[in-house]
Amino acid sequence: MLEELPVAPEPYAVELVLGVERLGDQVSDLLSRHATGWAVDRMPVIDRCLLKMATFELIEELEVPVAVVLDEAVELAKSYSTEDSGRFVNGVLSAIAPRVREKEPEKTGAAPPEWLE
Numbered sequence: 046m047l048e049e050l051p052v053a054p055e056p057y058a059v060e061l062v063l064g065v066e067r068l069g070d071q072v073s074d075l076l077s078r079h080a081t082g083w084a085v086d087r088m089p090v091i092d093r094c095l096l097k098m099a100t101f102e103l104i105e106e107l108e109v110p111v112a113v114v115l116d117e118a119v120e121l122a123k124s125y126s127t128e129d130s131g132r133f134v135n136g137v138l139s140a141i142a143p144r145v146r147e148k149e150p151e152k153t154g155a156a157p158p159e160w161l162e
Contacts, residue, residue, distance in 0.1 A: 046062075047059055047062060061098050061101060061102075064101040064105055065097045065098060065101045068101055068104060068105070071104070072097050072100045072101055072104070073085055073097075075100055075141050075144065075145070076093075076096055076097070076100060076137065076141075079137050079140040079141050079144075080096070080137045089126055089127055089130065091121075091122065091125050091126040091130065092122060092126050092127075092130050092133060092134055095118045095121055095122055095126075095134055096118070096134060096137055096138065098118070099114050099115070099117070099118035099134070099138050100138070100141055100145075102114045103138070103141060103142055103145045103146060104145050107146070111142045111146055114138070114142075115135060115138050115139065115142070118134050118135075118138060119131045119134050119135045119138075122134040
C-alpha cells in the first residue's frame with residue numbers, strides 16, 4: 046500500500062504502518078483483552094487504527110511518554126471518529142499502557158516486557 050501512494054508518506058508514518066504490521070498479532074491480542082465488550086474487528090475503523098498505532102507506540106517507541114501517546118490518540122479520535130471515541134480510546138489505551146510499560150523509560154531505561162519479544 047505504501048508503495049502505491051502518489052506522494053511518499055512521512056518516515057514516521059511508514060514506521061507506524063510497518064510496526065503495526067510486524068506486531069499485528071500482539072497488538073490485536075492486547076486490544077482484544079482490554080477493549081471490554083468490543084471485538085477488534087467490530088470497532089469503528091478510525092478507532093481501531095488509532096488503537097493499533099498507539100499500542101505499537103506504547104510497545105516500541107519507548108522514548109515517547111505514555112501521556113503523549115494517549116493524548117495524541119484521544120485527540121485524533123475526537124476529531125475524526127464518533128462522539129464517544131475519545132473516551133473509548135483513552136480507556137483502552139489506559140488499560141494497555143501499564144501492561145506494556147512498567148515505568149517511563151526516561152527514568153528507568155526499561156525495555157518492553159519479554160512476552161512482547
